[in-house]
Amino acid sequence: MTNSRAEAAYLRAAAAFRNPTLDLLHGRYAPFVVAALSIIFTADRPSVAVSDAHVEVSEMVDELRAAGYDEGERALPAGTGRDICRYWVRVGWLVLQIDDGTEVYRLSAQAVGALEIAGRAGGRRARVSRSRVRTLLESVDQLTRSAETDPAERRARLLAERAAIDAKLASLENDPFEPVDDDQLLEEAENVLHLSRELPADFTRVAESINAMQRDVIAELRRDVRPAGEVLREYLHRGEHVMEATPEGRAFAGALNLIGDPEHIDRLTEQLGALLARPFARLMPTDERGELRAIAKRVEQGVQEVLVAQRRASHVITTQVRTHDPARDREVDELLRSVMSGLQSWVPESSARDRVEPLRRFPTAGIGHLRQSVSDPRPPSAPAPLHEAADQAEFVDADTRAWGGPLYRELEEHVSGLDTERFDLGAAFEAIETGGARRPVDLLGLLEIAHRNGMVEEESVSVVEAVRPDGTVRSFAFGAVTARTVKEEVTDD
Structure with missing residues (x-):
């Protein structure tokens, strides 16, 4: 039983000393590590650029070595500042991060704890003061209140606290005020610093x-x-x-x-x-x-x-x-x-002088020939004109062409047959016989023809009635428009 307890205690202690915190304090170069980290990293400088840290560590090593601090217990690490910092990163004392595109070092939690331990050990020893005991008692009291599940007990505690506060207020009103002496304030300040570290x-x-x-x-x-x-x-x-x-x-x-x-x-x-x-x-x-x-x-x-x-x-x-x-x-x-x-199979069979030729670029496929030009995408000749096949069209129920776009040919023939040099668009549309180009869409087509023939907008308003193919009538009002009458030229074939 004794051996097992001793062994368990020893294993716990060994595991604790493998922690980077104790490893830092127990190492051969612990004084230098603590001194360097405490100087480089401060409350105003929580992170340091990698290049700056390397230079500062190198300068510290050279300065201490020149002063004779490189013998016995005062041994200093060998290597450049970069080598020393990289080793600290590897053992977990520094953390390498990217901050705004720049590589920086930060203290790890273990290093911060080690510096805090070294600071306490090197400074004034902690004393069992009134403030420390009160902090402990208040923490225990707060834990007890938080763990309480009885509402009545919680209420009783709050009432007791209120009574104590009322007594203090009454004491301030009735008794002369006595300020706290400096020794007690210093104890309180030491306790605050202890907690903040x-x-x-x-x-x-x-x-x-x-x-x-x-x-x-x-x-x-x-x-x-x-x-x-x-x-x-x-x-x-x-x-x-x-x-x-x-x-x-x-x-x-x-x-x-x-x-x-x-x-x-x-x-x-x-x-x-x-x-x-x-x-x-x-x-x-x-x-x-x-x-x-x-x-x-x-x-x-x-x-x-x-x-x-x-x-x-x-x-x-x-x-x-x-x-x-x-x-x-x-x-x-x-x-x-x-x-x-591949490395595991090659290393045992190779010597220190063997070299591996690096792959500088990826291999390319062995393709014989790629087509470098294409034929002209344009057709060799213009397409044949479309033929009129209106008489050959067959419709199942009704002629759906009546629901199509404007009948430009009929509208142009109607305009060219007018006897005046200028025509009013509304009057010209009303003159079209029902069943012809009298649909709403034809009104738009007639407006387009008028625009081509020098359309002029008037101040009056024209109102016309259009007839849909199904016989329904729609009325349209628009600003009066006049245009020139363009006669069709008759040429002899």
Whole structure:
């Protein structure tokens, strides 16, 4: 029993030391790592361009090496700043991201936690103060109230709280006011700083959990062979509700109700500014005053970091789902597996000097000859003119040609037979015999002929009656129109 308990405890400790947080603090170059990360990444600079970080790390190594800090316990890592930063990315202390098209480094949640632990260990030790005990008691009391299911008990607690508040108000009215001494205010400020130091790591942990969930979703999507419609519905829903997909995200969503409103951040900034203006704040060390002033900014940056991770994950998942093609993904996977299989079979049989000629372009199909020109698409001659076949047309019930367009030939013959040089369109239409070109559509045809013959609009109004092929009569009113009468020229054949 003793051996099993010892073994279990040892395995837990070994797993804890494999965590990047303890690995960072336990490594050979831990002092340099902590110093470099704490200088490069600050509350005002949560992300750093990759090129800038490489230069700054190289300068720190050269400066410390020139000062003699490269012996024994003060050993410094070898390599360039790029090599050092890439190693930190590989072991999980830095996160490489794309920000507005630029590669940047960000601290991982493990690195933030390690810096917070190192800061607490290197600074003033935490004391068992009144404010810390009160914070613990208030947290336990809040947990007890939240877990209470009896309405009567909850009501009794609220009444007791109201009675305590009323007693404090009465004390302020009747007794002389005694301000809180500076020692207690300093304890309260230390407690606030202690609580605030854990927030950056918490925010970063939420963002990393969302990013990890995004990678898992994309990996599952690539392996998914279900119908496209079913895949779209499920993964689009997961993309829209990405914040609810992890325990950290759900916890942050609840905390966002307290700190997500910009008014709350502004109020927090005003409160911290007012505290720093109090006399007790002058007794605080300079670094602690700066840390207290930066709390609101750190909270705002943490919220922004999580929301950016949420939007990025939703966008990536939605884009991947919309472009999801299982057949293409399977082809790519098969191609990659064939490449890996070829490498595994080639590496044991090859030497260090063997080279593989790269494929610089895809092979082309061996086609003998392609047609380079086409024949003239125009016909060799004009088509034959259409023949009049009106007498050969056969109709089942009635002659449907009466419902067709204007009878231009009959209308032109009617106009050319008028005795005046100019004719009134309405009078000319009324002069057509019923059964001829007297339909509504013929009125439009006559208007078109008048337009060709120099139409002039008058100020009076013409009213005509048109007769449809079925015998129904329609009346039309329009502005009076006159036009020239064009006589048909008779030529001798």
